[in-house]
Amino acid sequence: MTATYGASTIKRARRTRVEMEDFRRSIYDITRQHRPCSVRQVYYLGIGTLWNKDTGGSRRNYNTVVRELGIMRESGMLPWDWLTDATRYVRIALMYDSVEQAIRRTAEEYRRDLWSMQPRRVEVWAESDSISGVVDPVTRALGVGLFSCRGQASKDFAHSAAEQYVAVGKPVTVLYVGDFDPSGLAIPRSLEERLRHYSRGSVPIDFRRCALTVEDVRAGGLVQHEANAADKSYARYAETCQALGLDSTLSTEVEALAPETLRSRLEEQIYALVEDASRWNATLAAERSERDVLLTRWLGAGA
16 A cells, blocks of 8 residues: 655744744854854754754754854854854965065964973864864964864874874873763773874873863753764763763763853863963063064065
8 A cells, every 4th residue: 555645734833023033133142152153052052942952863953053044144144253164174275466465474373382392292182073163263372283083083193193292202181072972982082092002102191081071961051862872882881971970871962061161161271281381471472573573574664
């Protein structure tokens, strides 16, 4: 017997024009408050007030957020740079229209290596490109390398990083940012093992989880979802949760943490790793002075 499908008789209430304007204004307010943030973070930050969390494999509410953010950006209601997208890259040589433009750009972007005079190398590793885009303003401002695992970091990627550790010859601190779920615990565990293995024990590696932490999950207040029991890392995740007194049936994504909270925490932890404050301040002063010299010497006093 062949089933016949027709138009559904189920009617969902549509928002009125005024309701839609209020809805978009609420999305605007969330994005403005937490910018720059990812689309997924906007979705998480609106759960419980603007929409319910998608369940049972549904992506209806998340897709609504994606659609509305797209409409708001296209219409000019929402600035494009309030949302991050670190998943798209353009590969092209850096080119200029003139020597003057090249000098000006060089001067404007001139940076001293703030860590070259510090006794420690500091890096930030993120589980995904999405969260990398959220913390990039912090790592860029503080001159710290930002690496995106994109899931499980490849052996080549980890080997290349470890080779740099060996070449520099300093102790290394890695601050990790990722989900608290089966994969989110397995990825940094594997990454740490590979970094230690490929560096051949020649440099001390201090591997720290910046977010999400056990304390974040234990404190509550973050939106959670059902843990993926089919994940090959679930058994170990369940054991870890049991040992920590956490519910192993639930997982928490790092996007559930407010972007500004994450950035503030990361900034604080990076600053805490600055061991020689006088050299740090001297390097910053030299950077500002040398940038001015570049502009005035090569472009003139009116630069």
